[in-house]
Amino acid sequence: MTAEQHPKTRRALSRAELGRALWAVMGVGLTLLEGAVRLTLRAGQGLRGGMGLEHLLALGVGIGCFCYFEGYCALQTRFVPALITRAFAPKVGAPRRDALRAWSSVLLIALAIAVVRRLPDPWRAIVDASVAAALWLGLLALLWQLKIAVAEQLRRTRANQAAQQLRLTPHPQLPEN
Numbered sequence: 288m289t290a291e292q293h294p295k296t297r298r299a300l301s302r303a304e305l306g307r308a309l310w311a312v313m314g315v316g317l318t319l320l321e322g323a324v325r326l327t328l329r330a331g332q333g334l335r336g337g338m339g340l341e342h343l344l345a346l347g348v349g350i351g352c353f354c355y356f357e358g359y360c361a362l363q364t365r366f367v368p369a370l371i372t373r374a375f376a377p378k379v380g381a382p383r384r385d386a387l388r389a390w391s392s393v394l395l396i397a398l399a400i401a402v403v404r405r406l407p408d409p410w411r412a413i414v415d416a417s418v419a420a421a422l423w424l425g426l427l428a429l430l431w432q433l434k435i436a437v438a439e440q441l442r443r444t445r446a447n448q449a450a451q452q453l454r455l456t457p458h459p460q461l462p463e464n
């Protein structure tokens with residue numbers, strides 16, 4: 288659910304609320320960017336050592352799977368819309384089930400990181416490249432949906448200003464027939 292679809296975000300945000308929403312989304316975006324850059328650089332170093340056909344095949348399958356399941360299914364269709372909705376409607380809290388799922392995901396990601404760090408190159412580099420590709424896709428989705436949400440907020444602000452201007456402008460009396 289995007290910000291413009293959520294019932295509590297149908298009003299225009301104040302400048303302070305918009306600033307807080309942008310700050311929150313920017314923080315998450317910078318976190319995704321840092322992870323994507325670090326993993327891209329790490330994968331580049333690990334893949335320089337030479338790869339056989341099985342490594343190239345694993346790299347292609349890994350990038351494809353991670354981009355679809357993590358980049359598209361998890362980040363683009365679930366995480367990013369929820370982030371935009373919560374950032375632009377701060378009074379909307381996460382249901383307990385969603386909060387438990389989020390913390391479970393954090394723990395599983397930490398466990399996966401511990402396991403992947405023990406893999407030898409080029410296998411670790413293949414996983415790093417696959418995760419980096421998914422993070423880049425998620426970051427692009429975040430930027431796109433943020434652009435849409437900000438444009439919607441600006442449209443609402445302009446509409447509210449125009450409506451207020453109409454209320455302040457005296458209407459001429461129409462002649463009675």
